Amino acid sequence: MHMKKGAVAVALLAVAALAGCSTTASTTAADASCAPSTGAVELTFTTWLPGIEDVVAVWNKENPDIQVKVQTGPNGNGGTYQNFFNQLKAGNAPDLGQIEYDALPNFRVQDGLMDLAGCAGVLDSKNKFVDWTWGQVNFGEADHVYAIPQDSGPMAMFYRADLFKENGIAIPTTWAEYKAAAIEIRKTGGYITNFSQGDINQFAGLVWQAGGSWFQNDGTNWSVDMTSGASSDVAAYWQDLIDNDLVSSIPAWTDEWNNAYNTGKAWTWDSAAWGANSIASGAPDTAGKWAVAQSPQWNAGHKQAGNWGGSSTAIFKGSKHPAEAAKFAMWLNTSDEALTMLNQGANLYPAAKSGLELPALKAGVDFYGGQAIYDVFKEASAQVSPDFVWGPTMTQVYNDVSDGFKSAVTGSGTLEDALKAGQASTIAALKAQSIPVKE
C-alpha cells in the first residue's frame, strides 16, 4: 500500500516536471495561414461528448473530402487536458479538441492553440454566437479567435413550485428575498438550497452574475482578484446563510445530495441549463413539481445571469489542415442538424444564437410541469456578462479554494478566508509557471 502511494506521488511529480517543461515550448514560426489543403484530408477530433460519433457520421457522409475521426477519453480535468499537453509536447496532438472555457487560457498561455482568425469565415461568424461566449474564445483580442464556442451553461433558479405555493412563500427575485425565503423554509424543516462546497464552478458562476471576475489579463500581465468587490460580497452572503444554518452543505453530486432533492429537503438550485437533466435524473420522485425562474438579483429590477460550464472546439498548433478543421468546427457548433443531435445525445445547451431556437429547446418539459424552461435560459444567456475571465491555472484554483470551502462549511474558517488563501496560492502557482502576474 505504501509502495502504491509512493508510486502515484512519483508519477505525479514526473507529470508535473514534464508539464513544467512544456510551458517554455517555443512559439513556432508565425501561425499557419490557414490555407485550404488540396485533396482529401483526414482530421482527428478528441472529445468526451457521448453520442458524438453519430454527429460526426453525418458530417463524414456529407463531406467525403474532409473525413473526421473521433477520439475519446475521460472529461477534460479527468485526464484529457493532460493528454493534450503531452501530445502537444510529443508533436502528435489531434487536429481538433474539446476544451472547456475555463481551461482555454491554460492552453493559450502554453501556446497550444491555433489562431483561427485567418481561416475563412471564422471572424465573420462572431455574430452567430451569443456575445459573451465569443469573449471566452478570443480573450478580448478583437482580431483573434482561438476556438469555436460549443455550448454554454447560463444559470437560472430551479425551484419546487409546489412547496413554495403550499407554504405561501413568494418566489425570491432578489438575493435579499432569497434569504428571507430561506428563513421561512427553514421553519418548515427544509433548506432553501445546498451550498456546494466542492464545486467551485458554481460559486464562480455566482460571482460572474454579481459582476465580478477573478482574473484579468492586460495583454502581458495577469492579475488575480478573488477577494474584493463582487467576489467577497458573494462569499459574505453565503457565509451568512451557512452560519445561520439556512443552507445545507452536502457534497454535490452524491447520493445524499440527490436524495435531498428527491425528498423535498432542498427547495431550490441556482444552476446551469444542463442542470435540468441532473435534477430530473437525481430526483425522479419530484417529477412535475419543479419550475425555473430567473436567478435572484443583487439589485431589484436588474437582469444579470451567471454562467456555469460550457466548452469550445479548439484547433491545436501543429494541425496540418486548419482550414478544414475550422470548417468542421463551424458546422459542428452552428448547424441546426449538429446542434440538435448534440442537445439530444449530450444534453448540450448551444452557444450559437440559432441553436437557442431549436424546436427541442422551445417545447415544454414535463418534469417541470410543462413549462418551456429553456425560454428562461435563453433570456439568461443574453444577460451573462462578457467580462468574466478565467485564469491559466483553474484546476489548481478549484482544488485550493474547494479545500478552504470544505473547512468553511464545517465551521473552521470562512469562505472569504478560503478565497484569500486561494488568491495567494494562485499567484504562487502562476509565478511557479513563469506566467507574468501583477500583485
Added chain:
Amino acid sequence: MSNLPSPRLPRSRGPRESVLARAGVLIVMGVFTLYFLIPIWWLFIAATKDRSQFLSTNPLWFADFSLWKNIGELATYSDGVYFRWLLNSVGYAGGGALVATLIAGMCGYALAKYRFPGRELIFNVVLGGVLVPATALALPLFLIFSQFNLTNTFWSVLLPSLVSPFGVYLARIYASASVPDELIEAARLDGAGEVRTFFTVSVRLMFPALVTVFLFQFVSIWNNFFLPLIMLRDETLFPVTLGLYAWNSQVNQIPEIRGYVLIGALLSIIPLIITFLLLQRFWRTGLGAGSVK
C-alpha cells in the same frame, strides 16, 4: 521439527490459545472481511436496481431485481462498446501476462543456472527495476512511443506490459532453489539442448513460481490505468478500467450513464475472481517460496 521424543505432547502441536484470544482473532478477521466485502455487496445490489429505485431504496438490500435488464442495456449502450473493453482487458492482461511470464521465467532461469560475466550486475539492474513504479514510466514511454507513431495502438499498452522485474527476481530465486543442477546435467547428457531442457524439465519444476508471476502480472496489467489513459484515444482500444473511468467522468452531466458504470464495474471484477479461484493454489505456494528463500 525437533527429533526429541515427546510422548506426552497432545496431537495438536501449536501453542494453546485462550478462548479470548481466539475470539479476538475471529472478530478482527470478521471486521476485515466485512470491510472488504461490503463495497462489493453494495455494488452488486446497486447493479440489480432500476435507475429510479437506485436512490430511493435501501442501498444494501434488493429492490426489484433488474440485473438482467441492466446487463442487456449495457450490452446495447454505445453499440456494446463495453464488452469490447472487457475483451481488450482480457487481451492486454492475458496476453501480456503470458509473454511476461515466459520472458521472466527464462531470464530468471538463466540468471540462476548459467555462470557468465556480469551476471550479478544484470540481476541488480533488474532488481532496481522493481523499485521503479510503472506509473512513473508512463509519460516517458508516451514520448518515446510518439517518436515511433505507436501511440494509440494495441502495442502501446501491450509492449510495456511484457516486462516484469519482480517476475525475473522470483523466477531466479525459485529456479536456484528448486531446479537441481544434477537434473539439468542429466538432461544435457541425454542429449537435450538448452532450450528443450528448459521447457521440458525446468519449467515443470518452476511451475508454482511461474503461476505466481502470471497472476501478479495479470492483476497489475488489468489494474494498470495510467498507461492506457496516457496512450489511448481510440475508444475501441480501451481496457475496461479506462472505459469505465471515462464514462464515470461524465456522470454529472449525463446521469443516465451512472447505471452503466455500476453494472460495468460489477461485471469487470468477474474475470479477476475466476483467475484467482483457478490459480490460487499455485499462488499460495509461489508466494511462500518467494518470501522464505
